[in-house]
Amino acid sequence: MGFVAYLRGFVPWIVAGVVSGFVDWRWGALGGVVSGVLLLLQDLRRGVDLDALILEVSTIVYFVVIGAVSVADPDSALKDHSDVLSFAWLAATAWGSMAVRRPFTLGIAKRQTPREYWDMPQFLQVNNHITSAWGAGFSFIAVVLAVGGAVDAPAWVGISAHVVGLAVPIVFTKVYPERVQRRLLESQGLLSVPE
Numbered sequence: 001m002g003f004v005a006y007l008r009g010f011v012p013w014i015v016a017g018v019v020s021g022f023v024d025w026r027w028g029a030l031g032g033v034v035s036g037v038l039l040l041l042q043d044l045r046r047g048v049d050l051d052a053l054i055l056e057v058s059t060i061v062y063f064v065v066i067g068a069v070s071v072a073d074p075d076s077a078l079k080d081h082s083d084v085l086s087f088a089w090l091a092a093t094a095w096g097s098m099a100v101r102r103p104f105t106l107g108i109a110k111r112q113t114p115r116e117y118w119d120m121p122q123f124l125q126v127n128n129h130i131t132s133a134w135g136a137g138f139s140f141i142a143v144v145l146a147v148g149g150a151v152d153a154p155a156w157v158g159i160s161a162h163v164v165g166l167a168v169p170i171v172f173t174k175v176y177p178e179r180v181q182r183r184l185l186e187s188q189g190l191l192s193v194p195e
Contacts, residue, residue: 009059009108011035011039012032012033012035012036012059012060013032013059013086013090015028015031015032015034015035016031016032016035016086018031019031024070024074025066025070025074025079025082026067026070026071026074029063029070030063030067032059032063033060033064033067036056036059036060036063037060039056040053040056040060043056048111052106052108052111053107054097054102054104055093055104055108058089058093066078066082066085080149083145083158084142084145084149087138087139087141087145087165088138088139088142090134091135091138091142094131094132094134094135094138095135095139097131098132098135103127103130105127105131105173106127106131109123109126109127122184126176126177129172129176130169130173130177133172133173133176134169134173136169137164137165137166137168138165140161140164140165141162141166144158144160144161144165145158148161
């Protein structure tokens, strides 16, 4: 499963973005809801606890709300700001999950990590750092897109924000846990440090 599990939670966002680009934001919201519900049901059938599905539940709520707005008022001003809103929502999900001491990456990590490690302080700490990286990336993208939209910045500014705001947390999510695990093994004498 590995790193792909972290990206799996973003499938509804990708579906919504693609469908919105080809059809319109109403169908994009519907695509986000449907794909989000399908992934949630798949996880629940696999026995994943609901508290480990913070990102998935938050995603469904977002697309239900955006879908309701888009159907009630297809020409709503929100239509032109859906990119900013989606990243602001993701940032709020990340920071909110940390505020309630359930970083959204914890559920993903528990699906990949043996149960005996779940109560270790390092396990929670690693997930706090990973969730912080994602929260910072989402916040960065939302702010750049909002400011870029306000000053009518060229498209490359938004594209660059997406690349940086997503690439940094992706790399951090891949590299950081491996480094922590290596340090832990070295400190326990289970891994020799080359001289």
